[in-house]
Amino acid sequence: MAEPSRKSARVIAVANQKGGVGKTTTAINLATAMAATKKSVLIIDLDPQGNASTGLGVDRGAREVNSYHVMIGEAALADAVIETAIPRLHLVPSGVDLSGAEIELVTFERREHRLAEALAGTLSAYDYVLIDCPPSLNLLTLNALVAAQAVMVPLQCEFFALEGVSHLIKTIERVRQAFNPGLELQGIILTMFDKRNNLSDQVAADVRDYFGDKVYKTVIPRNVRVSEAPSHGKPVLLYDMKCSGAEAYIHLASEVLKRERELRA
Ligand SMILES: Nc1ncnc2c1ncn2[C@@H]1O[C@H](COP(=O)(O)OP(=O)(O)OP(=O)(O)O)[C@@H](O)[C@H]1O
Numbered sequence: 001m002a003e004p005s006r007k008s009a010r011v012i013a014v015a016n017q018k019g020g021v022g023k024t025t026t027a028i029n030l031a032t033a034m035a036a037t038k039k040s041v042l043i044i045d046l047d048p049q050g051n052a053s054t055g056l057g058v059d060r061g062a063r064e065v066n067s068y069h070v071m072i073g074e075a076a077l078a079d080a081v082i083e084t085a086i087p088r089l090h091l092v093p094s095g096v097d098l099s100g101a102e103i104e105l106v107t108f109e110r111r112e113h114r115l116a117e118a119l120a121g122t123l124s125a126y127d128y129v130l131i132d133c134p135p136s137l138n139l140l141t142l143n144a145l146v147a148a149q150a151v152m153v154p155l156q157c158e159f160f161a162l163e164g165v166s167h168l169i170k171t172i173e174r175v176r177q178a179f180n181p182g183l184e185l186q187g188i189i190l191t192m193f194d195k196r197n198n199l200s201d202q203v204a205a206d207v208r209d210y211f212g213d214k215v216y217k218t219v220i221p222r223n224v225r226v227s228e229a230p231s232h233g234k235p236v237l238l239y240d241m242k243c244s245g246a247e248a249y250i251h252l253a254s255e256v257l258k259r260e261r262e263l264r265a
């Protein structure tokens, strides 16, 4: 059957309120691997830290119109989109002002729907939109969960991983009830897996017990090349295509795309 000519992007929020678990690394590298398979992908950097923007080599001068302006309605989303060095991968960068957006938005009507409404006109331009969330369950993350069709949760293989995620799952449930009934849990990605550490194995086993096949088979190993890549402004797939971290993200992308095809079949 022919592809329908008018596509509408699948919108996926990459979220976990715990800091430093691999949200940004996953957003950048999954998006890059998807773009390499001819998908057109937009990353929205919704974190005032701007790590996705930096990690894609976009310097501050190129972030004049950014997700802050989109959130407060000063710019259309399409006007904040910039190209990256990677073909078919676009970015809405973040700006430092975004950290104040939460306070500004309090007085806005439908403040949880700002991003969803801003995205509506742009969905036909992309196959996937990945939203890189801040490490918090604040109004920015809430906007991402209202705008998204699915949530992807990176989980670092360490001791309190499951406790943190149960809070996120409750939040997803509340968002479903109040704003976005169709929101799905797309999947859980085990990150920074250290095969020399027995605890990593134990945590991975516990997470798989609890979430079953929602956990991707692909596990992202702890790999120093992954942590070096952002300082070069490159996804690890470009920085060192053959390292274990890059290979894992390529596998993850094919697993995600396969799951997507099954969901839509
Ligand atoms: N597989 C990996 N191997 C080694 N280092 C990694 C790996 N994944 C991420 N890192 C490093 O760990 C740190 C945290 O990762 P990242 O920024 O992706 O997490 P985050 O969840 O987005 O953090 P934040 O909550 O601050 O936004 C970064 O320095 C990153 O380079």
Ligand SMILES: [Mg+2]
Residues within 6 Å of the ligand: 023, 024, 025, 047, 051, 052, 132, 133, 134
């Ligand atoms: Mg981040």
